[in-house]
Amino acid sequence: MKKIFTVLGIIAVSAFANAQIVINEIYGAGGGSNSAILYKYDFVELKNIGSTSITLTGAYLQYASAAGTFNGGNSNHALPTITLAPGQTYLLQEGSAGTAGTDLPSPDAVGTINLSGTAGKLALTTDSTAPTSATSSNVIDFLGYGSTASYYEGSAAAPAPSNTTSIARTSGDTNNNGADFTAGTPTPQNSNSGSLAVADLSRTKGNFIKNTFVKNEEITFGAQANDVKVYNMYGQVVKTASVKANESLSVAELQKGNYIVTGTVNNKPVSQKILKD
Structure with missing residues (x-):
């Protein structure tokens, strides 16, 4: 159309x-x-x-x-x-x-x-x-x-x-x-929600993050990822890291709720939405 x-x-x-x-x-x-x-x-x-x-x-x-x-x-x-x-x-x-x-x-x-x-x-x-x-x-x-x-x-x-x-x-x-x-996972974002790039908000179907429903205080990555950033729903970066495949990242300090995790895998920007329980 x-x-x-x-x-x-x-x-x-x-x-x-x-x-x-x-x-x-x-x-x-x-x-x-x-x-x-x-x-x-x-x-x-x-x-x-x-x-x-x-x-x-x-x-x-x-x-x-x-x-x-x-x-x-x-x-x-x-x-x-x-x-x-x-x-x-x-x-x-x-x-x-x-x-x-x-x-x-x-x-x-x-x-x-x-x-x-x-x-x-x-x-x-x-x-x-x-x-x-x-x-x-x-x-x-x-x-x-x-x-x-x-x-x-x-x-x-x-x-x-x-x-x-x-x-x-x-x-x-x-x-x-x-x-x-x-x-x-719902990710309502208002016009003041930060400056995530268009590509950063795409829903990837690959193996970036294995457990998008986080119960054990850790995110496990399925691929090596550089420049990892965890955003809250207000577009604020609350954690950064670089990780290897099958490596876990602790998010114990984060409150329960929805987050967007972005990073670079094989020189391509990727992201996934997670829910911390």
Whole structure:
């Protein structure tokens, strides 16, 4: 799907070619009564995956159930004017079904959309007109997730999230929800969450870290990694190291919660998200 920015009041015309603000991550189990729920609110994280700054003016976030239609009301809301630098994220706090879970890091904006925790459709649009497909003319980016989503970008819907997982973009945008998103530990990041590079936030599927769910106070690496950095959810570096394959790194001093570990393996930047229990 072609991303449309020409009607959005973009500040810099030169940004048209490369800058893209996309739906980067969603979590739909906010609140509720299940003790496994991680966050008190649903969230949608936007991200500029382009190479230059870009501004959205007059944009909307719209939601529909897996089989339903976009119909406004409490299922959409206007976004404030957003300007994001390359790699910068923007956190939208949405609805809550109860009190379970912890608060999100300070959201950039607040809405009331109640996302499904298993299947649904989200559209980032240029205006409030309800989209009728993933390629409607006002759609900037579209995400259909879960096996019952009635439409989506590309050949398949993104996987379903859960009480303990979000779905997040693997790296760029190939306009195929099934290929572009994967389920994993939620990592809500607001626009002040630091300066992690775009590549640093990709979800690697290799053997960088063997135990992304950390129970024994140690991270075990599956490959030799240089310039290892552990970031908290505010983008702050809380630990650094260089390690060999099958070597462990103690994280005993870190509090329970979500972290992003980055490093260089075979001269390539890699990262994985971990949850310390």
